Amino acid sequence: MALAIGIDIGGTKIAGAVVDELGAIVRSERVPTPAGDAAALEDAVVEMIRALSVDAEISAVGVAAAGFIDAAQSTVYYAPNIDWRNEPFREKLEARVGASVVVENDANAAGWAEFRFGAGRMVSDMVMLTIGTGVGGAIVAGDRLFRGGFGAGAELGHVRIVPNGIACGCGQHGCLEQYGSGRALLRMANEIADAGGIGQALARAREAHGALDGAIVGGLIGAEDPGAVAALRQLGQWLGQASASLSAVLDPQRFVFGGGVAVAGELLLAPIREAFLEHLPARGYHPEPDFVIAELVNDAGVVGAADLARLWVEEHA
Template identity: 80%
Template structure:
């Protein structure tokens, strides 16, 4: 069975025809329109283009936001003017085939569980460390969505009481301490302090600011200031993961997103902080910590596979 997966990002819409083993057969990409109506048109056009390659049984569409449990309505999308949007109904009417809607982090997590770093376990947590922190939970081989469909928003777990303000309206969320944006803030603080922050300060002065490419390059070169920033970020993530284990007890934590390219340099402080904060340490099994494998393809692969699963379950 072939299915189409479409991942709506902030700057681009990525799409692919995916087979039942998670292999991409054909792909497409277009810029993301800013207007919601034009965006819907672009998704419909991409479905038509990808359908030309052969029979397609279903379409999965992944987007950032709160999606209902029926994988149908977008309750709220932070970057698109969708509020209680019946997106599934609209796309099915225009595309003429079954469509399911899914949160983008859920889609990426499902792809890793089925075809990537989460293979061979039944219970997995994925954290996507990008501009924010996305989350996905697989429990007993099933994607966890919660009673209303908007569960596993792990980036909005409260980590620091009365901490930094978050875009969700609360304070102290993990997203403010464990994201790519947080890494840049921490790197800036280290640059302000001098000493090991000298290279960060120099790069900031030369470029007019720090961005992910600059900090990533300094991490890659082993710069002590950049490594200290990554270590602090990893410790926040490890502390949060320990709290997640108290509730979810996963066999494996998978870390994806742009910051995950740091690999073992990111995982080492995560593991250390996790063990420090793990309840009943030494008297319980401990999970694996791994880097995601599918990288930029996870969203489209996961969306397509979730659509395929939906069709099979509702046949």
């Protein structure tokens, strides 16, 4: 089988893997991300590619990173967590590793992996929303990954859902990321804790630990604490409302939800479905998509990056 390397550059770690054409991981590596040093980060990626290439015939290398990537899958216009501005990352890596390199947005890579090998199998049109600290997005339309005219499309976390709403790091106000992310879930949980009533367990946990974090709220959701579940339902309502608007434009057969918050499973999907149907245009006459949880979890980035690189080389051979 043709083998490719996938590299997923995260805020705290760089994950790498050799991946076969069926999406199976043959070998993997992880190292800390030197996020404050672009040169050191490049060196770390190069060393990982070299290590993974030992005793393996590699057809291509795919690198997934957060940020805006050009349509040629070559230059990083902007990366939020790395000092990259118009960075010709593909050119630099190819010069050092002697292999074909493709650079891809991390959410696109993860979404492609789910489409090809995970929760998006058997459909041609899919939307994935990754619910982590922020909200990432990926769109597959007609079996092809949608990137947009400049390569920076599918930034679904920055679809505005509340006019003049909460300020977002992108410079706008009212983006989905401020209402449907892990950070938003913590804000909602703190508001419920402040209100008393069903928020008493949240308030006690906050007092005991000094602050609420994702692990604390996630544990209370897992225990089906009423306050924590109420915060999750608020989050799901916003995601469902946004999904209805996305459905009006993209008409996907399936919505896939990934990221740390998605481990809540049906507790998250139930309010998403409810709000989706409440806000769906022409309800009753519009075919309804499936709503599912992502399957590949932490492997999606490396698997998707590797597969996209392998396909790019095949198309351009």
